[in-house]
Amino acid sequence: MERTPSTGGQARQRAAAATRERILAAAAALLAEYGSPKTTIAMVARQAGVAAGTVYLHFPDREALLREVLADALSQLKLALAEVASERAERSAAADVRRRTEGLVAFAANHAELAAVLFHPTHLVTPAGREALEFLVASQAAALTEGQARHWVRPDLEPLLAGRALVGSLLQVLGWWVDRRRSGQIAPDPVDVAAQLANLRLYGTAVRPRE
Amino acid sequence: MERTPSTGGQARQRAAAATRERILAAAAALLAEYGSPKTTIAMVARQAGVAAGTVYLHFPDREALLREVLADALSQLKLALAEVASERAERSAAADVRRRTEGLVAFAANHAELAAVLFHPTHLVTPAGREALEFLVASQAAALTEGQARHWVRPDLEPLLAGRALVGSLLQVLGWWVDRRRSGQIAPDPVDVAAQLANLRLYGTAVRPRE
Amino acid sequence: MERTPSTGGQARQRAAAATRERILAAAAALLAEYGSPKTTIAMVARQAGVAAGTVYLHFPDREALLREVLADALSQLKLALAEVASERAERSAAADVRRRTEGLVAFAANHAELAAVLFHPTHLVTPAGREALEFLVASQAAALTEGQARHWVRPDLEPLLAGRALVGSLLQVLGWWVDRRRSGQIAPDPVDVAAQLANLRLYGTAVRPRE
Amino acid sequence: MERTPSTGGQARQRAAAATRERILAAAAALLAEYGSPKTTIAMVARQAGVAAGTVYLHFPDREALLREVLADALSQLKLALAEVASERAERSAAADVRRRTEGLVAFAANHAELAAVLFHPTHLVTPAGREALEFLVASQAAALTEGQARHWVRPDLEPLLAGRALVGSLLQVLGWWVDRRRSGQIAPDPVDVAAQLANLRLYGTAVRPRE
DNA sequence: GATGAATGAGGATTCATTCAT
DNA sequence: TATGAATGAATCCTCATTCAT
Secondary structure (H helix, E strand, C coil): CCCCCCCCCHHHHHHHHHHHHHHHHHHHHHHHHHCCCCCCHHHHHHHHCCCHHHHHHHCCCHHHHHHHHHHHHHHHHHHHHHHHHHCCCCCCHHHHHHHHHHHHHHHHHHCHHHHHHHHCHHHHHCHHHHHHHHHHHHHHHHHHHHHHHCCCECCCCCHHHHHHHHHHHHHHHHHHHHHHHHCCCCCCCHHHHHHHHHHHHHHCCECCCCC | CCCCCCCCCHHHHHHHHHHHHHHHHHHHHHHHHHCCCCCCHHHHHHHHCCCHHHHHHHCCCHHHHHHHHHHHHHHHHHHHHHHHHHCCCCCCHHHHHHHHHHHHHHHHHHCHHHHHHHHCHHHHHCHHHHHHHHHHHHHHHHHHHHHHHCCCECCCCCHHHHHHHHHHHHHHHHHHHHHHHHCCCCCCCHHHHHHHHHHHHHHCCECCCCC | CCCCCCCCCHHHHHHHHHHHHHHHHHHHHHHHHHCCCCCCHHHHHHHHCCCHHHHHHHCCCHHHHHHHHHHHHHHHHHHHHHHHHHCCCCCCHHHHHHHHHHHHHHHHHHCHHHHHHHHCHHHHHCHHHHHHHHHHHHHHHHHHHHHHHCCCECCCCCHHHHHHHHHHHHHHHHHHHHHHHHCCCCCCCHHHHHHHHHHHHHHCCECCCCC | CCCCCCCCCHHHHHHHHHHHHHHHHHHHHHHHHHCCCCCCHHHHHHHHCCCHHHHHHHCCCHHHHHHHHHHHHHHHHHHHHHHHHHCCCCCCHHHHHHHHHHHHHHHHHHCHHHHHHHHCHHHHHCHHHHHHHHHHHHHHHHHHHHHHHCCCECCCCCHHHHHHHHHHHHHHHHHHHHHHHHCCCCCCCHHHHHHHHHHHHHHCCECCCCC
């Protein structure tokens, strides 16, 4: 799928890699802003300061470029989530959920562009976008299943279905939140967003009897 | 020099209206399947069994056709939801949420195509799609606000944020569910879907202390 | 080229003739305003208060309709000019030129729409428009030739060339003048226009030695 | 992220410029022959020996291409007229008019295609064509005004009106003349055309008392 | 590796013309 | 006669992709 550049001079290799990165960065910026259907190769090339043909030196076609941007974003997200997950700490169920939600919100805050790409609706219909979505669903489902094993999560929940619902709310809210922040509109504080999402996830909307 | 054309030709009027409907139906089917960017006028015309030019006899442009399909779908959804809402009955908070969720799932089941159009991610970036989304968010937020007034809903929830989260889960789950059903894959029972969504919404994922 | 309507009821025939006239009038109005390339059959039909198909009942095609509008306008012009020409009066050369020029300006003033159609640049490239032009050239040339015979017109002038030049100035000035009047802009007085055109034609621009 | 593209590839630049010129030339040829409404981009591309899309590489749209052809033709005309005007010579009024008229005729003879474009009736309704026309009217009017100041031109002439009339005859005669020459028909000698036009302009059609 | 001009297959839209009612 | 919905060829323009330099 990718092409290994010729084995010649290392400086050239490095330069080529840099070009490749510039193209990816340019594509990410445009995809975050406009979504896939409205982002043309010409736009990407211009933004990257590169000729249109150069894009095809580094990616076989438009589709592959898009896929790679999304894959990169997804792996960054995985990285961020893994970091949170790996935190060594005894945590209560609720604290764990809160911590993970904060991690997700932090990712959206710190990698706003990647988040905007990942959560852009038009990308959910591409293979790579769908893959990202399904990864999130799967990990949420896994978390729920594990939670059920530990009696943190209600046993009547269908992990796959509930996981998908949770991902839906996360994508929707974070996508909206990131867009607002990126476009300079007022947006709730990250701490609040995380708290709201975590509470909603843990306890739903209903008042709890005697809590 | 102007003259109002005679109103005659009712058969023709009916035929024209039928053509218009065929075009709308064809567009709905294709939009549900492929989303807006991949649905061309030529495809719509072929599916409707008319010439390409005919589409422009009934709609000023592609955009207007898309808008109308989405608007139709949205108004059908509103209709379905209003019906549920108008049911005269003393309902508990939980029963009310369940009933409304069932109504939504029923809409998705009975108007699978419209639901698929409405929930197709690519449509959320169009004006009409965004309108549909914001309508849902607003009505969820309103429901939450009212619930807070009646002490059904936890007062710490931010209605707009939580409403958006709820819409996210509904769109995600119902979109996925409708797609599976439409493509003939196995999909959970409507009753289960509604129950899961309602429970998740009411109580979240955590086990409830002594319930 | 034309079609004789069926021999049936006379009332119907009269109605049909009226429709035909309405179409011609509508076409004239639009051609005067927009010129041929921007005037569509749909526009003509709407303006005439008639269905698009009806136009084809009275004219074999767009081209024929255009041709007839132009032909009508030309024959009106011929009529107006013939009237002036037929005035029984002993006239000096100069008076004759002035009278004829006044006649042309009067036509432009009184039949502004026909004049606008006739003088619209885009019509000069159609067969009918070219015919109108060539008619004017021929009659100017004839007038010049006659003038030469009577020693009113300088013998060194090439009638065909000079006639074309005269037509050029008439079309250009009257076209401009009619447009201004039709669009409500300030425009010189008809008397002035005629006087200027006649003087220019008779004596050119140079001051005359001892006049 | 932006980067100024290297300026290299002079050969390519030259080739691109050549393509651009080929397109302009093709457009000029077709516009001269058929006028704007009948000249399609496909025709231009075919005539230029390029693909249709290539045209849009060099011109933003059809309109811009047309505008540029007309602007080029106009500037060539201005150049030719300026050359004549700048000739250092003591000239009598009549000699001056003759010289200028000869200059115009020479332009029509030497740049037949450009002249045909410029004088094609359908172009007079485009913004660029109108601009060309108004430029000519303005310069004729200016010449007349100056002539009046020097007592070469009759004081009773309205410069703007007379200027327009003169332009009308020039366009009409030269347009006709160029067309004949371009289509291989017999056409008067340039010297004769210039002489006739100049005489007509100076003295009109009437015999002059004692000349 | 990089360039960017060139390509051409679509895609949206218009409009003269036809024809069943 | 009149209608007006339907047709489809023609036109403008876009954009992913190629390739000679």
